[in-house]
Amino acid sequence: MSAASNEFADLRLDMHWTPPREDRPCRYQMVLTNNTDRTLSDFQFAFCGPGRIDDRLPVDNAILMRRLSNFTEVAMTGKGSLKPGESWTFAFRGLGSQPFRHWSDMARSAYVTLKNGEILRVRIENGINADFPPGVPKLDYDILGDLKDLTDGIAVVPRPAHVAVSGARLGGLLEPAAGAAGSAEAITAFRQVTERLFPGEAFLGKGIRIRFEADAMGEEAYALSFGEEVVVRASGQTGFFYGLVTLGQILRAARMAPDACRFPETGRIEDAPRFSFRGAHIDLARQWYSYDELMDFAAITAWNKLNRLHLHLTEDEAWRMEIAAYPELTEIGAFRGAGLPLPPLLGAPPQRSGGFYTRQQLIDLVAFARHCGMETIPEIDVPGHCYAVLVALPKLKDRGENAEYRSIQGFPNNSLNNAVPEVREFADTVFDELMAIFPGKWIHVGADEVPDDAWLGSPAAKARMAEIGGGVPELQADFLRRLHERIRAAGRITGAWEEGAHGGGIPPEGAYLVAWRDTKIGSELAAKGYDVVMSPGQAYYLDMSRSTDWWEPGASWAGVSSLENTYRYDPLDGFAPEHRGRMIGVQACIWSESMADRRIFQRLVFPRISAIAETGWTPESSRSFARFSAATRFLPRLYDGAFK
Numbered sequence: 001m002s003a004a005s006n007e008f009a010d011l012r013l014d015m016h017w018t019p020p021r022e023d024r025p026c027r028y029q030m031v032l033t034n035n036t037d038r039t040l041s042d043f044q045f046a047f048c049g050p051g052r053i054d055d056r057l058p059v060d061n062a063i064l065m066r067r068l069s070n071f072t073e074v075a076m077t078g079k080g081s082l083k084p085g086e087s088w089t090f091a092f093r094g095l096g097s098q099p100f101r102h103w104s105d106m107a108r109s110a111y112v113t114l115k116n117g118e119i120l121r122v123r124i125e126n127g128i129n130a131d132f133p134p135g136v137p138k139l140d141y142d143i144l145g146d147l148k149d150l151t152d153g154i155a156v157v158p159r160p161a162h163v164a165v166s167g168a169r170l171g172g173l174l175e176p177a178a179g180a181a182g183s184a185e186a187i188t189a190f191r192q193v194t195e196r197l198f199p200g201e202a203f204l205g206k207g208i209r210i211r212f213e214a215d216a217m218g219e220e221a222y223a224l225s226f227g228e229e230v231v232v233r234a235s236g237q238t239g240f241f242y243g244l245v246t247l248g249q250i251l252r253a254a255r256m257a258p259d260a261c262r263f264p265e266t267g268r269i270e271d272a273p274r275f276s277f278r279g280a281h282i283d284l285a286r287q288w289y290s291y292d293e294l295m296d297f298a299a300i301t302a303w304n305k306l307n308r309l310h311l312h313l314t315e316d317e318a319w320r321m322e323i324a325a326y327p328e329l330t331e332i333g334a335f336r337g338a339g340l341p342l343p344p345l346l347g348a349p350p351q352r353s354g355g356f357y358t359r360q361q362l363i364d365l366v367a368f369a370r371h372c373g374m375e376t377i378p379e380i381d382v383p384g385h386c387y388a389v390l391v392a393l394p395k396l397k398d399r400g401e402n403a404e405y406r407s408i409q410g411f412p413n414n415s416l417n418n419a420v421p422e423v424r425e426f427a428d429t430v431f432d433e434l435m436a437i438f439p440g441k442w443i444h445v446g447a448d449e450v451p452d453d454a455w456l457g458s459p460a461a462k463a464r465m466a467e468i469g470g471g472v473p474e475l476q477a478d479f480l481r482r483l484h485e486r487i488r489a490a491g492r493i494t495g496a497w498e499e500g501a502h503g504g505g506i507p508p509e510g511a512y513l514v515a516w517r518d519t520k521i522g523s524e525l526a527a528k529g530y531d532v533v534m535s536p537g538q539a540y541y542l543d544m545s546r547s548t549d550w551w552e553p554g555a556s557w558a559g560v561s562s563l564e565n566t567y568r569y570d571p572l573d574g575f576a577p578e579h580r581g582r583m584i585g586v587q588a589c590i591w592s593e594s595m596a597d598r599r600i601f602q603r604l605v606f607p608r609i610s611a612i613a614e615t616g617w618t619p620e621s622s623r624s625f626a627r628f629s630a631a632t633r634f635l636p637r638l639y640d641g642a643f644k
């Protein structure tokens, strides 16, 4: 196998998608055109993107050679050669459980493998959906809202609880003088965040004097009084930092839109969060984000006063965290590519790509986040979503397993089998290393989406099921409870997705669950005694598309959500009054399947992440969608300037 090149060959892929209707089955047609000057013979063609081909359904004019989740490889039927200028048309009929709904579902990366192992990268043209008018993929970030809705000239997101200010002060930078305990650290954190997010823009210097006073209030609360100088009151570093972020946002908006926004002369802002848990989850496994991108993302979450950074570090598609005891996890599990144990998936190119975070990088990230009022919550997703683990460490499989099961995403036999002794040792070792790197209170074990028929072909698992008198959910719970005890013994809290309660599950003491389907599940979990974080897919999964339009990118298996819908979603809806206290907060979830193109990330994540931040922070009585959407134009985005 020769090393794959990043360069595109003169090969072109066109796609044509016909959705199912009563009179017609769905059809996903591909046309591969050879514009090179050589005849391609006896080759294979591979592609991947968020959409998945169902390998049990018919293929026209091609032979299916291999499929792993969204990676598909086909060959020509017959003699199988493609002369210069020739095209090969083939099609998949019926796409199984997840029909394509958005242009970004289609193949995002494709290549040809020649008989001698040579790899030719194929250029992809945008696909066409026969039922939608022709269009162009929407990729730009939209500026929304009307500046005149900033009625008091204060553009702060999340909106502070109480704002009563007047006058406009012209010119000057923020000139803080460290005083009360924690204020010096807060100024340093503010400097780091603004330098990272707004390079070239000055925030600190001569001008508006800022004094810090200690005051007894909640850890995240702060008060600002505007006058000759600005006085920031808080109980410590986090409150002082949040006070500075509010001042930084006011200053920046006044500078960018002086006709609509102002830095007040007099008055007060009093502020404290509505919920104690305001999370941002990012799936670092489906796509590779560099350490620098991750640090920028952490700074953005801090600017939105989010206080829990949930790192989804492992998936079927990759393992991203260095583990000293198992170097194979990153040597093998962190990279995908043509001919590698993990093929290109989700738009990854044929050449080896990916990466992982070193222990030191993660330690530095945790320290930075903590400095900015954020706790980092690491997630190692077990026992499901472990395809990459099992490719890297085949010794964790039950050698006697004699049946295949598949995950919802189409990965075969992807769940750690608790009946295999090496699996228990693996989980203990990995979580011990994880807890050594992440000193915070919360450790997330995943627990989502274990297939209903997982382990049923494993004699060892069946024996354990008989011993505990249960089935698949009970075996999962057996595994998770053991892990939970280890996490509790280390003085930590176990986090899990809602499936952590399945089969008797993790007990509620010392645990929290993230409800991702709907508020009904959230309220049921609260009634069982769990602390619950709401992250309903239909409103808070930021990979879901903004509308049903084919030309909008993203997924829509959980629904679609406009900015307004995400903003207006009530996370307490359906919670009985007596269980509301167990709903500890909200979380934005960025799943990365469709983020191969970072412009898609930009369009989907911003500013919906800020809508969730405002729901988490601002009391109902101070919310206004019109004002919020006008203010979002001043917020930082991860890839601003990256696409020019």
Ligand code: ACM
Binding pocket: 448, 449, 497, 516
């Ligand atoms: C999830 O969406 N599987 C947590």
